Amino acid sequence: MERSPLAGAGTTHLPFGHIVANEKWRGSQLAQELQGKMKLVFEEGLTPVDFYLSSRSCILYVTEADLVAGNGYRKRLVRVRNSSTLQGIVVVEKTQMSEQYFPAIQKFTVLDLGMVLLPVATQAEASCLIMQLVQEQTKEPSKNPFLTKKRAQISEPCLLRTVQQIPGVGKTKAPLLLQKFPSLQQLSNASIQQLEPVVGPPAAQQIHSFFTQSR
Template sequence: MERNSPGGTGPVHVPLGHIVANEKWRGSQLAQELQGKVKLTFEEGLPLADFYLSSRSCILYVTEADLVAGHGYRKRLVRVRNSGHLQGIVIVEKTQISDQYFSAVQKFTVLDLGMVLLPVANQLEASCLIIQLVQEQTREPSRNPFLRKKRCMLSELSLVQTVQQIPGVGKVKAPLLLQKFPTIQQLSNASVQELQEVVGHAVAQQIHTFFTQPR
């Protein structure tokens, strides 16, 4: 298998249906759950990410310990977002211990960086999610719009969950907002007048303040 030298930032070449994992995950519960269900290989010094699903798609895994330790994980996320050739999917352990930090990482990942974030309770749940992502990678492209929609569900779920975290929005207003403003960029650029047509003036002001105030 060809790939760039360790520590490089170029694309990693991944055979179809395989996962290339950073050596640090060897022996972990996550790797043990993946073995036998997908074709898993390990490489030392992988650039940027923890797992590569393809040369253009990767997973960054943020553990409970990463969240508690501080903001060190953010540099990795920014490097992937700025790489120009990678679509990064961020998997975050959301537990009783890390729950207090989750809202911040969710806003940073989805609102600031525009990346997909998927919460998991543990590595067992993460393995099921990664297997699902690999299966989606290996499916043939379909012209059926309903199948295409199904493949976008993970990304859409991440977006809805994040918009729900905006002050004043919640579970009811988030889908309504995304019907009119289907991307974070469109939502953040909307005026108070445009927003109040969907959620009323008070909430519209809260949303506008959220996106315009320095964070």
Template sequence: GKVRLIFEDGLGLVDFHLSNRTCILLISEADLVAGDEFKRRLVRFRNASSLRGIVIVEKTQISDQYYLGVQKLVVLELGMVLLPVANQGEASQLIIQLVSFCVREQSRDRSANPFLCKQRAQLAEPAMLQTVQQIPGVGKTKALLLLQQFGSIHRLCNASINELEEVVGQTVARQIYTF
């Protein structure tokens, strides 16, 4: 599948958003060697965010001495996922794999990605729309939603009560089901 990349300057503490629930924080070799600023950033993220954070850390010969402390902080104290990489090229490959995984997961749940454009309700044939509106409790708006979800009157008639409830709510779903 194709992934549309959006560059955003104001992500704050986060480096990459994979979905509306998961993000990546990247700790480079330079961040590790430079001091504790990355630790403050991780703690601020954990305290301020309900997102699931994945921390990617560049583990090299130079930064290896700091890795154990980072691992303890990220995994044990903050309860986040830690993924070590050897260099920035490996980090980019890992991010690509994580994006691919998230895209596959989100294809199962199209509403999960806030960046995906919502499909516009296709104008149903007037005769089909009028027919669905004859069902008690179904007006133009609900008729459009039902036709958008089920595509045809045949599929609408064969829908389970649970499928109907997801679109129009419990009361109207029962009216449709008994109709």
């Protein structure tokens, strides 16, 4: 695998079913959950990246402890945001303990940096979310859409819980959104006009603001 210009390691053509993980995740619950579904390749020196999903896409994982500890995570996010070669997706643990710190990272990630931020409650839920992201990136337009939809259902419960945590959504509107926008990529790219018929104007504005950079 070729070295990434940003981090210590990366890929140009990551084989399907493989994820490159930062060595620091070896033995973690998240790694164990992923290893049952994907082939994990651990490498040292991936800072600031936690997981490479492809040659151009990576995960930056912010734990509950990272949030409580302060703003140390910000440098990592900025490095990836400033890279011309990588799309960084920020996954953050939003728990009862870290919930009070979530608005700050949401503002910094979404409004200041214009990056996608996805909340999870546990590392087990994060593994399902990462699987969903990998599936979205490896879908081929020529595939039968009914088959790809069935394939995406593997991580549907985790995807539903993640969408429920988006401001303005909750348990009632999340299923409606996923019926119309069955993937995170589609939901994050939806316009206010596309969202309004599903959830109404106030919630549509909140969801759109959650995923997009303030202009």
